[in-house]
Amino acid sequence: METSNLFEAAQSSDGRYRLLVEAITDYAIYMLDREGRVTSWNPGARRFKGYEADEIIGRHFSTFYTDAERSQNVPAQALEEAERTGRFEREGWRVRKDGTQFWAHVVIDAIRSPEGELVGFAKITRDLTERRAAEAKLRESEEQFRLLVQSVTDYAIYMLDVKGHVASWNTGAQRIKGYTPEEIIGRHFSNFYTEADRAAGLPRTGLETATRIGRWENEGQRVRKDGTAFWAHVVIDAIRDDDGKLVGFAKVTRDITERREAEAALQVAQATMIRSQKLEAIGQLTGGVAHDFNNLLQVISGNLQLLSKDIAGNARAEMRVQSALGGVARGSKLASQLLAFARRQPLEPKVVNVGRLIKGMDEMLRHALGGEIEVETVVAGGLWNSLIDPDQLENAVLNLAINARDAMNGEGRLTIEASNAFLDDEYVRQHEELSAGQYVMIAVTDTGTGIPPDILERVYEPFFTTKAEDKGTGLGLAMVYGFLKQSGGHVKIYTEVGAGTTVKLYFPREVASEDTLVGSPSGEIKGGEETVLVVEDDDEVRGVAVSMLTELGYRVVKARDAASALVVVDSGIPIDLIFTDVMMPGVLRSPDLARKAKERLPDVAVLFTSGYTQNAIVHGGRLDPGVELLAKPYTREALARKIRHVFANQAQRRGAQGSQHLASEKTFKNATVLLVEDDDLIRLTTTEMLSDIGCTVKEASTAQEALKILDEQPVDILLTDVGLPGVSGLQLARDIHGRRPGLRLILATGDSGVQSEAARLGAILLVKPYTPQSLRQGLEHAMKKRR
CATH class of the missing domain: 3.30.450.20 (PAS domain)
Incomplete structure (x- = not known):
């Protein structure tokens, strides 16, 4: 034609x-x-x-x-x-x-x-x-x-109706297959297939697949009008009208007979290259990040924590050390995200009802997303439990919510749904590492720009992002993907450009009872003698708050904005709690005041107050996780109870740290630890940490040196880095396991992938970068453990 x-x-x-x-x-x-x-x-x-x-x-x-x-x-x-x-x-x-x-x-x-x-x-x-x-x-x-x-x-381009009958025919189709339009229009497209393919149901499979997922692509032998066979590359796309109703199929066929062998060789080469690149990327994420990066963080963190003892009392130096430790924490978080993608992060799963967990995130999400994003949470009745790390699940949902906010340019509607789901055999056949059965599903849906099809397959890659350079790390979806896979779950994205995106998270059902949630006890209404800094721009409100606190026995200092409050903090006046309004005039915002105050006074408590509704408190800003909030208007009793609650939390944390330190010194007195670490700086700082808590330390930089010391001297605990040169620390632990049954084993590493091997050896896993507190905890667990 x-x-x-x-x-x-x-x-x-x-x-x-x-x-x-x-x-x-x-x-x-x-x-x-x-x-x-x-x-x-x-x-x-x-x-x-x-x-x-x-x-x-x-x-x-x-x-x-x-x-x-x-x-x-x-x-x-x-x-x-x-x-x-x-x-x-x-x-x-x-x-x-x-x-x-x-x-x-x-x-x-x-x-x-x-x-x-x-x-x-x-x-x-x-x-x-x-x-x-x-x-x-x-x-x-x-x-x-x-x-x-x-x-x-030459390309054959033509249409099929919903049942597979030819509805149009172009000149390319006529040239390739030999039929004129009058001869073929109205006949079923299965006429082009070999008898074997028709018997196997290949034409039906093509239409069903295109109907279900939108597209089917195949290579195989096809038959011309004269009965000769040729090799063809075929694409069938489902065609739908504006209402989504299937109206037919678009079919493109090209003759690849002469190129088939070469194309096959090229595809093999490309597939090999892609697999090699992915394996290399995963290797860099696990080995390189878990060892080298965490070792670097350990050097920095260990020296900073040891230095903090030498500068005790020097407020300016302490502030700088705390700021640097904050940088270490951010670096550790980055490493954690990378390890999450590689499915190597340490998880602490609990039996939870994700519906209650999501509802509990409502305030956090509104803080993170801002007042211009409408948030709706829908939880189905009779929701099953799931065995999952609740903290990591919160991080995953928060990451998805922030991605959705960016896709909506800060304005739109976010819907979070939780329901029961069943993934059948047909679905799981299309996805590796997934089993059919009952799942709990969380869906995060936005009204944003959607994801273009050409980048949809790359969204889980680490560091891949469509955002500007200063807008995200490209690790959010990578972390979600790794967390889901490590938890035995599944993630699926449904998106339409210009309409929005839905990300569905599936977690296996857990039949065990939900872990008990412990509420905060209410204490007696009383005041105190601590010093409270009141930050409020409204003179009358500030006067009332000062009067209430003074009557409760507190020493009160006041400021009219965040900048003035920071000047008070820098003046050296001892402050136990900052009681600040969220919304105030000035360049410095209240969340920034809280952050800067904690950098200068790590033990200071912060209590926010606001007269706005919960979803409009910060208008797109973010408060730190764990924020304490007292809503306006508040009574004297509510104020008194909330402040004592905040102080009780602070005292509990400090008391736990102090008692733990004293118990550790008593527990570890006269204990001999063999420290095996090839990095000189880490070995130096860890030795000092161990000495501070009462241990006698023997040092070695290789497995060979450690074995020699073990043969010559008594040792209570072997603390070894996993990534030693030559013979690894893991192999050293294996060699010692059978020979010295009374020796406690601690494996230090940034890679949680050795967790199962550590459990088999009866060893304690110490995750790098470790602090003096986590080191003491590891030693305590090792001393209590019997192998």
């Missing part, structure tokens, strides 16, 4: 051919008028060349050519040849909107009226950049890949 007849056929069949063209994204298909100006533009053209329809329609198609070809009048020659012969076909460099070039295969067909008058041109372009590069490489290395340079220029 001639091109003009093709378009007439499309018009006479209620625009089915238009739907076909609009559904194709692998080929740029558009129209030119007689002078070469663009008159139509399909999604494939937009994807290849970068122009929106309203940017390019009306402009001359020579825009896509290089300067050299325009100077040689190549665009005009192409139209001239198409007009003279009916068709122009070439390969060459073309230019995208952003100026980058790509190697394209181009076909231009002249379109004529029934009277033979030229009315324009039909143009089909395909991006062959990757194929051309592969062809050049293979041509240089092996003659067998010479076929890759032979361009495949």
Whole structure:
């Protein structure tokens, strides 16, 4: 069929051919008028060349050519040849909107009226950049890949109705398969398949797969009208109307008989390369990050914590040390995110009802997202329990919520749903490492921009992000993915560009009872003698708060804004608690005041108060996790009870730390620890930590030195780094396990992947970078353990 007849056929069949063209994204298909100006533009053209329809329609198609070809009048020659012969076909460099070039295969067909008058041109372009590069490489290395340079220029493009009957037919289809439109339209497309494929149900599988997931791609033998077979690459795309109803299928077939062997070799090479890259990335994440980065953090953290004893009483130096330790904590968090992607983070799973957990996150989410995001939480009745780390689940939901906020540009609707789900055999067959059964599902849905299909498969890659350089690390979804996989769960993304995205998290059902939630006890209403800094810009409100606190017995200092309050903190006045309004005038915000105050006074408590509703307190700002909030208006009794609650929490934390330190000194007096660490700085700081808590320390830098010491001297505890040179610390522990049953074992590492081996050996796992407190805890557990 001639091109003009093709378009007439499309018009006479209620625009089915238009739907076909609009559904194709692998080929740029558009129209030119007689002078070469663009008159139509399909999604494939937009994807290849970068122009929106309203940017390019009306402009001359020579825009896509290089300067050299325009100077040689190549665009005009192409139209001239198409007009003279009916068709122009070439390969060459073309230019995208952003100026980058790509190697394209181009076909231009002249379109004529029934009277033979030229009315324009039909143009089909395909991006062959990757194929051309592969062809050049293979041509240089092996003659067998010479076929890759032979361009495949004929495409069969046609439509099927919902049952698979041919509804339209183009000249490419006629040339490849031999049928005229009159012979094939109305017949079932299974006529093109071999008898074996029809018996195996391959045509039905193609339509069912395209219906279910939108697309089916296949290579195999097909049959021409004359009975000869050829190898074909086939793509079937489901076509739906504006209401989502299936109206048919778009089908593109190309003859790859001569190229099949070369293409197969190329695909094997590409698959090998991709697997190699992924393995390399995972290796860098686990080995490199867990060992080198955590070792570096351990050096910094250990020295800073030891230095803090030497500068005790020097407020300025203490502030700087605390600030530096904060940097170590952020570095440790980064390492944790990377290890989460690699499924190597230490989890502390508990039996939880995720519905209650999500409802408990409501205030945190509103703080993080801001007042312009409407948040709705929907929890189904009868929700099952799940065995999961609640802290990591909160982090995952928060990461998804923040991603959603950014996708909505800070304004829109976020919906979080929790319900029971069942994943059947058909679903799990499409996903590795997933078992059929009962799951608890959490869905996070936004009304944002959606995720383009070309990057959807990359969203879980570490450091991949579509945000600006200062807007995110690219680790949020990577962490979520790793956490779900490590928890035996599953994550699935459903997205539509311009409409929004839903991320569904699936966790296996747990039949055990939910862990008991312990509420905060209410104490007697009373005051105290501590010093409270009241920060409030409203004079009357500030006066009332000062009066209440004074009557309760507190010493009170006051400030009218956050900047003034920080001056008070810097003055050296001893302050036990900062009681501050959330919303105040000035450059310095209350959350920043809290952060800066804690940098200067690590033991200071902070209590926020606000008269705004919970979802509008900070208008897009964020308060620290664990924030204490007293809503306005408040009574004297409520104020008194809340302040004592905050002080009780502070005292409990300090008391636990002090008693633990005294118990540790008594427990470890006269205990001999063999420390095996190849890093000199870590060995130095860890030795000092061990000495401070009463241990006698023997040092070794290799497994060989450690074995010699163990043969010659009595040792109570072996504390060894896992990543030793030569013989690893893990192997050292294995060798000692059978020979010295009374020796306690501690394995120090940043990689929790050795946890199962540590349990088999009866060893304690000490995660780097460790603090004096976590080191003491590890020693206590080791001393109590019996192997």
